Amino acid sequence: MAVEMGSILAKSMGLKITSDHTSVASINLFVALLCACIIIGHLLEENRWMNESITALAIGLCTGVVILLTTGGKSSHLLVFSEELFFIYLLPPIIFNAGFQVKKKQFFRNFMTIMLFGAIGTLISFGIISLGAVHFFEKMNIGSLELGDYLAIGAIFSATDSVCTLQVLNQDETPLLYSLVFGEGVVNDATSVVLFNAIQSFDLSNINSSIAWQFIGSFLYLFITSTLLGVFTGLISAYIIKRLYFGRHSTDREVALMMLMAYFSYMLAELFYLSGILTVFFCGIVMSHYTWHNVTESSRVTTKHAFATLSFVAEIFIFLYVGMDALDIEKWRVISNSPGKSIGVSSILLVLVLVGRAAFVFPLSFLSNLTKKTPLEEINIKQQVTIWWAGLMRGAVSMALAYNQFTRSGHTQLRGNAMMITSTITVVLFSTTVFGLMTKPLIRILLPSSSHMNTATGSMMSSEPSSPKSLTAPLLVNAEDPEADTGDQNVPRPTSLRMLLSTPSHTVHHYWRRFDDAFMRPVFGGRGFVPFVPGSPTEQDELQWH
């Protein structure tokens, strides 16, 4: 019985099943390592260099080494990165939680800049990396790579690691940077995936201008429909919970429904070939704005922490997994006769990543600053450097895309393909550890204003903004509104025409608030429109049937 149980998880984790009991052992190993990562991460909390991702990566690498040594180099296929596991189980909770806990006002105020960075920036980075790859790799004779492969390399290495960014930047300390870098990361993920799909599906033999238009059209279609789908699913969940008033019977139903609806939005997007990442992100935003206010007090605490916990575990899982997968010996064996060439390819890719990102962060920041009226709102040079640096990490999305491109139809044995897989792993490991380790000190040097908070808080998970308070604050403070904004008092209300013209985004926000209060909140609930008033059952019935 027990022997046969583990096979499925094993399959979805890409374990090669020599014996079924081995896979139960693997699950045990994985769960134990996850626990170890949490505990060690907690102990290293005060450390000024480390963060949870790097700890998990390091533990994963160490475990890989131990497995390799104990099995005498035989277990080359014990763990192979599985993009299915990543895209179906691990990514949705992370992105949903990011949307659920993001400071919405900051995010929407910088919406145009985020779009500029995420869409145009990614295209620039893609172009530079692709051209660079063609330029350098054709001379190096690293194996048979076609035009599609070079373009894929561009898409693979344009995908920043939003998960790692979440760990490095802090929403409370540097709200502007956080919203810019993270928002860009979400849009960037979507752009990379669209690019990648376009490369795999478009006919590349006859490139003409119509393909470019097709691509732009498909991107806009994808972006708009994905966003609308997310917003729609979020609103549906808010409406159902408000209308049926689940809390009357069971808070578990509310929590279950919120979780399922969020996941449903992601899978629905995948069903329609849209960007699940964008959909689930906007679903999270809508849910925190409406649905979250319609549920009972305990459901609020539960969802806030349960979503953060799921996201937290998924993040650690990814890094642990990438770390363990990096030592799959078979991939390295193919390129072992030319170690110099492999190092060369990885170095070139790293340089291209650095250049490609610099090529859009600084010009686009300049463009974005032109639209700002006050110097305070501009992105200064130090912030630009931070944005550039914080988005250099490449992570699981790159890995997933690389595996998809270079291990399709069993071509792993081809020298060019093996080279690209190992180079991707090298770039991911190097950028996550080295760039990641240097980000915290860099931010401390560049943006000293943020150092007034202690470093322990600085390294905290962004998904847990109220954690420091949980030490002494009572429960109700802890269960604070996830949309509570620190920047609230900075928003000037447009009282005159001059203000109206000088602060367009604030005006948009003002009209949105009026629309929200007049039409959306009465229907979908939200702060101030909750159907449930504690201690007054009559009122609540009236509101419910209003």
Added chain:
Amino acid sequence: MAVEMGSILAKSMGLKITSDHTSVASINLFVALLCACIIIGHLLEENRWMNESITALAIGLCTGVVILLTTGGKSSHLLVFSEELFFIYLLPPIIFNAGFQVKKKQFFRNFMTIMLFGAIGTLISFGIISLGAVHFFEKMNIGSLELGDYLAIGAIFSATDSVCTLQVLNQDETPLLYSLVFGEGVVNDATSVVLFNAIQSFDLSNINSSIAWQFIGSFLYLFITSTLLGVFTGLISAYIIKRLYFGRHSTDREVALMMLMAYFSYMLAELFYLSGILTVFFCGIVMSHYTWHNVTESSRVTTKHAFATLSFVAEIFIFLYVGMDALDIEKWRVISNSPGKSIGVSSILLVLVLVGRAAFVFPLSFLSNLTKKTPLEEINIKQQVTIWWAGLMRGAVSMALAYNQFTRSGHTQLRGNAMMITSTITVVLFSTTVFGLMTKPLIRILLPSSSHMNTATGSMMSSEPSSPKSLTAPLLVNAEDPEADTGDQNVPRPTSLRMLLSTPSHTVHHYWRRFDDAFMRPVFGGRGFVPFVPGSPTEQDELQWH
């Protein structure tokens, strides 16, 4: 991209993958149906017959019919019950939550009776069903069944459905019955699985007395080691969280660690071929007694509701799944030429289940009553009937065991095997719906004292004991201690020797409390020994390093 994402979940759900995009569609269908079940279950809350399980089964059946009709009977393998999915993902959260939310005092006070019912009772039931099967089926010429198959039938139909029981009985209304029937269910699950493994592994060609002893020995070993493993894992989690004081940095870490440790205990038991069900149940009890008190207030609310929600979703998933799987047309085709025989087999099995359960509930209740000193503590005849009836449901454990026995090495096409699979499905569907539908009215007739609470509350999930309060109670009341016992005031303290002799279980409890307060709680935390005192950081540091 999107096309390839669904294949793994599809595999683990036993979907036959014709196209990868089909499996994304299947996941969507499943998530949508889960949402529908929750909403319809909520709307039927006040109904006096229905419960969530039957709703889910019905929806599953309807969906199966729709799929069958739309595909013109082709999709015979769209959904096949997968025991891996059941045992690795769905069962652990349900059983853990049951242990986490069970009223511990009631459970341990009736420990001997529960063991009597769960172990001896299951053996009696197993014997009767096996003998009955040999007696009736050998005459019926239903195909080639060996001795091992008959014994397996006994084990399969001795496994009661503890999940369905949780839905029908209510912990607050009938605490004694709940703890007896549910406790029995957990031990029964373990006994059935041990029996089943014993049948599959022991050499049945030469039965002698040593096999019986071997079996008893293996059961005792399994029960004791599984329990100890669960207790040990629970204590470790309590110790780690108390010692390292996770709440200081992040409540998410606490919640993540509790979840992972609970799952770890289950998988560890599977690794050592023990009973994961028993292990995770006792892990839940220990965690609610120690670990739960060591975490922050928000972690307490979160874990309480998150575990209940996971369990709730897993329960619905199982019933939905069983309902959809029931219409797999291929199994029915094999036996379609002898419908009368199939109905005969199912009827005989149902009668055997009824008789087998009656054969141990009434005699063992009589035995158990002999040990009780006061008539108030005895199980009266009405309660005995309720216990008999509430344990008649057969569910997913029976399904999983039947699939394991009768579809091994692709023998589904054999007539005897197909007959047993379809009969199992019939018994499960019939017992869950018919017996399940009649349980609530039966309890209302037999135990009218429980009807002073309204029926809506009566049909609530047991995992949510404080739900009715959540309507008006403030958050802190809602986050009440899961070990708060209604029976607390009924426990007389042994003040004299007479009392000591007359109430042995209370004495055991008294000494346990003293031991707990003197040795266990100072080390592992627990009520009154939490390391964290709000508002006094000095004290808490002292306590932490005490």
